[in-house]
Amino acid sequence: MSNSKLYKGSLTTIILKLLNENDKMYGYEITQKVKELTKGELKITEGALYPALHKLEAEGLLDVEVAKVDNRLRKYYKLTETGTKETVNKLEELAEYIKTMQALVNPKLA
Amino acid sequence: MSNSKLYKGSLTTIILKLLNENDKMYGYEITQKVKELTKGELKITEGALYPALHKLEAEGLLDVEVAKVDNRLRKYYKLTETGTKETVNKLEELAEYIKTMQALVNPKLA
DNA sequence: AATATATACATAATTTTCTTATGTATAAGA
DNA sequence: TCTTATACATAAGAAAATTATGTATATATT
Numbered sequence: 001m002s003n004s005k006l007y008k009g010s011l012t013t014i015i016l017k018l019l020n021e022n023d024k025m026y027g028y029e030i031t032q033k034v035k036e037l038t039k040g041e042l043k044i045t046e047g048a049l050y051p052a053l054h055k056l057e058a059e060g061l062l063d064v065e066v067a068k069v070d071n072r073l074r075k076y077y078k079l080t081e082t083g084t085k086e087t088v089n090k091l092e093e094l095a096e097y098i099k100t101m102q103a104l105v106n107p108k109l110a
Numbered sequence: 111m112s113n114s115k116l117y118k119g120s121l122t123t124i125i126l127k128l129l130n131e132n133d134k135m136y137g138y139e140i141t142q143k144v145k146e147l148t149k150g151e152l153k154i155t156e157g158a159l160y161p162a163l164h165k166l167e168a169e170g171l172l173d174v175e176v177a178k179v180d181n182r183l184r185k186y187y188k189l190t191e192t193g194t195k196e197t198v199n200k201l202e203e204l205a206e207y208i209k210t211m212q213a214l215v216n217p218k219l220a
Numbered sequence: 221a222a223t224a225t226a227t228a229c230a231t232a233a234t235t236t237t238c239t240t241a242t243g244t245a246t247a248a249g250a
Numbered sequence: 251t252c253t254t255a256t257a258c259a260t261a262a263g264a265a266a267a268t269t270a271t272g273t274a275t276a277t278a279t280t
Binding site: 136 | 257
């Protein structure tokens with residue numbers, strides 16, 4: 001991502017969550033979806049995204065399927081069974097993190 | 111931090127926020143305060159904390175004052191004027207980030 | 221027809237920000 | 251006496267980004 005306030009470590013969670021909702025997506029689609037959902041707040045850069053996808057695939061959390069659309073390459077990624085389980089963990093971690101940060105930063109509301 | 115689910119980039123915000131509330135604190139005190147406020151969820155390691163403090167000082171966001179208590183060294187840090195302004199920015203960024211992540215991860219509630 | 225923008229992938233160099241390991245030193249508790 | 255707590259620090263390495271490139275096709279603009 002560029003310009004944005006993204007904390008390192010959350011990209012994986014974002015990818016997994018999107019794939020959990022959308023069954024299969026390709027890289028470019030993910031960048032566009034994030035831009036759309038965050039109203040331009042978050043821009044995922046290719047330099048971050050593609051290595052992240054490759055890593056998740058290598059770890060067995062994602063499966064790939066190559067397709068050719070309009071004479072252009074697309075790599076569709078989808079969650080494996082392990083990936084689906086890991087998505088649950090990552091989302092719990094994120095919720096936990098947000099709670100913890102709010103306790104630190106806004107102790108009155110905790 | 112160790113063991114924890116902390117996303118990289120939030121340590122600076124935590125330090126600034128604590129100093130904003132407590133006027134002046136020393137490093138070890140910060141580690142203990144974070145542990146206390148997060149009920150042990152977050153443990154700031156010295157390897158992360160001290161370099162972060164030095165960096166904030168070098169950037170002019172913190173001032174240091176060395177003291178000797180019980181024959182042991184303490185370095186009290188406090189926000190400079192610039193540091194106070196930057197604290198506001200960092201807290202806004204964090205709030206924004208949390209909002210953005212919730213929009214991504216829990217679009218129904220957004 | 222030429223050029224810019226969008227689509228779609230990828231990697232390399234560098235930077236930021238941690239973790240882990242190590243080191244020094246004093247005080248207090250078992 | 252030995253461990254734990256207090257209090258600082260840095261170095262090596264890893265993780266995860268950013269920034270800069272590179273390739274290639276399709277579409278929109280001038």
